[in-house]
Amino acid sequence: MRGHVEKKGDRYYVVVDHGEQPFRSCPTPKCRGGQWTHQAGEISCEKCSAILCAPASRRRRIWHGSWLKKGAASDEMTRLLGNAQRGSYVEPAKLTLSEWVEKRWLPGLSVRESTRHSYARNLRTHALPRLGSVQLQQLTPSDLNTLYRSLGSDGNKGHRMARDCRPGRSATSTRSSAGRSVTLCSRTC
Numbered sequence: 001m002r003g004h005v006e007k008k009g010d011r012y013y014v015v016v017d018h019g020e021q022p023f024r025s026c027p028t029p030k031c032r033g034g035q036w037t038h039q040a041g042e043i044s045c046e047k048c049s050a051i052l053c054a055p056a057s058r059r060r061r062i063w064h065g066s067w068l069k070k071g072a073a074s075d076e077m078t079r080l081l082g083n084a085q086r087g088s089y090v091e092p093a094k095l096t097l098s099e100w101v102e103k104r105w106l107p108g109l110s111v112r113e114s115t116r117h118s119y120a121r122n123l124r125t126h127a128l129p130r131l132g133s134v135q136l137q138q139l140t141p142s143d144l145n146t147l148y149r150s151l152g153s154d155g156n157k158g159h160r161m162a163r164d165c166r167p168g169r170s171a172t173s174t175r176s177s178a179g180r181s182v183t184l185c186s187r188t189c
């Protein structure tokens with residue numbers, strides 16, 4: 001498996017090239033649905049319910065990220081390709097917010113146990129019931145604003161959270177609809 005860093009707008013992405021893979025495309029015009037699988041038989045399109053075409057070989061590239069600094073993206077690429085060699089590569093789109101919060105973000109936080117407990121409680125009470133099933137890559141800035149508010153009504157905890165992520169490594173910043181900057185770490189830090 002190979003990879004490279006690509007810039008889009010002002011952000012950097014890691015593109016992992018998985019080579020030729022069987023893809024079953026959706027026959028409906030303009031529907032861009034489909035599934036990467038070699039499985040035969042009837043499979044419905046997730047978007048329009050049409051029966052997908054037979055598998056055909058297609059080059060598969062998966063985008064990860066994004067990061068503001070090229071170095072952070074390069075570090076992540078090294079990690080992803082290393083994982084791939086060890087057989088533990090995880091496709092980004094498969095992780096939901098709940099899975100990411102529970103399995104990666106909370107366990108990886110370097111904060112006091114009481115702080116971690118408070119983040120966990122607030123997220124589970126306010127954000128995860130609404131957003132937990134959203135795939136990470138589909139989260140919007142306003143979704144993140146909801147998350148941010150759930151961590152503390154005065155915003156202090158949000159800032160503390162941002163500081164807990166080591167600067168320049170992998171913090172993901174986005175501007176919320178209210179104009180506030182929201183920072184969440186994109187991996188355990």
Ligand SMILES: [Zn+2]
Nearest residue numbers: 026031045048
């Ligand atoms: Zn479709």
